[in-house]
Amino acid sequence: MTTPKNLLKAERVAYIHQRLEELYPETPVPLDHKDPYTLLVAVLLSAQCTDERVNQITPALWALADNPYDMAMQSVEDIQAIIRPCGLSPQKSKAISVLSQMLVEEHNGEVPNDMAALEKLPGVGHKTASVVVAQAFGVPAFPVDTHIHRLAQRWGLTSGKNVQQTEKDLKRLFPAESWNKLHLQIIFYGREYCSARGCDGTVCEICTTCYPARKHPKKAKKP
Template sequence: MLKAERAQWVMERLEELYPETPIPLDHKDPYTLLVAVLLSAQCTDARVNQITPALFELADNPQDMALQPVEKIQQIIRPCGLSPRKAKAISGLSKILIEKHEGEVPRDFTALEALPGVGHKTASVVMAQAFGVPAFPVDTHIHRLAQRWKLTDGKSVEKTEADLKKLFPAEKWNKLHLQIIFYGRDACSARGCDGTVCEFCRTMFPRRKSPVVTKK
């Protein structure tokens, strides 16, 4: 298959496998999604979903969160890892949302990425999942699978995102990035497939004999 043919096949097969794409992180609005995505850095979605009920019981909006001591936030989110940095970021961004955005999460990449602890990937998730703006957040699953499927050379996460955006129509990005994540977790994980095992790798590269070494 040529690259364009692989991209089309991937899109069609993922739609068959995952016609529904529920958002993995539990949330009720853009603010709680933003906080949950921030917590998910170097932490599993399942662990985040175990932690956020207690955090959001304490405070589920910028006004209430800004009043909480950073130490109290940190105590609750400690199981997610990197808790000192994340707690400081949650407190800081809550105050900025009040001061600069009338307590609302901005629907703007630049404004989101200016918030403490919010990088391009986090901003992309919020824009896609909270506001429906076309974005293609690239996590470790997508970065790895795009290389195994030869949709990118994997030189960087930024390059992978740009390559995937060129290959797939914008109206598919928001759903497709979740579909790839789901497939990566289910069938093409780091331990479960090395580029020669799962359905996608075998179908697109039937003659591949050697494992694919991906760039992190």
């Protein structure tokens, strides 16, 4: 009986890309929004909070204010009262208030489509900025969160110890025109088949296809 061989990296990349495209030909953004501003705020709220919880809360927030001009006029306390279930509400409410003021004063009320300008806004880190430029403006970006970081390690796409290195590795492996869709495809697959509890690198279809000879759970390096 022959021992199954693990796929080479180039084979893994090709298989993963093809299989995710088959499973998720459409990739709707999981956060409800109607324009770049509401997407920016929703992504900010999603830090350490589920997309489902954010989507439950944002209708009330948009009823209060759904643009930077109106949001800048709201008190931090009123914003916090609505977003409290998202967690980290003191920091998030202040960030939403101040970034709205900055958009009005520095960007004519428009969300910039530039990573550097976005990252200057309070509460907006590299990952949030990447999501906004990718999904609101179609600029190629590969937002990497802890879930993508974990799956990329399980699939042998990176040995990076942090999300920054994982992002660089994934950008090298996949064509730029696929990044915006692929990051969502990986998130969708992780939630459905390769969650932290559901797969340890030896259970789901992609893990077992890429590494049929893997005998022990793959321990991901935490970012």
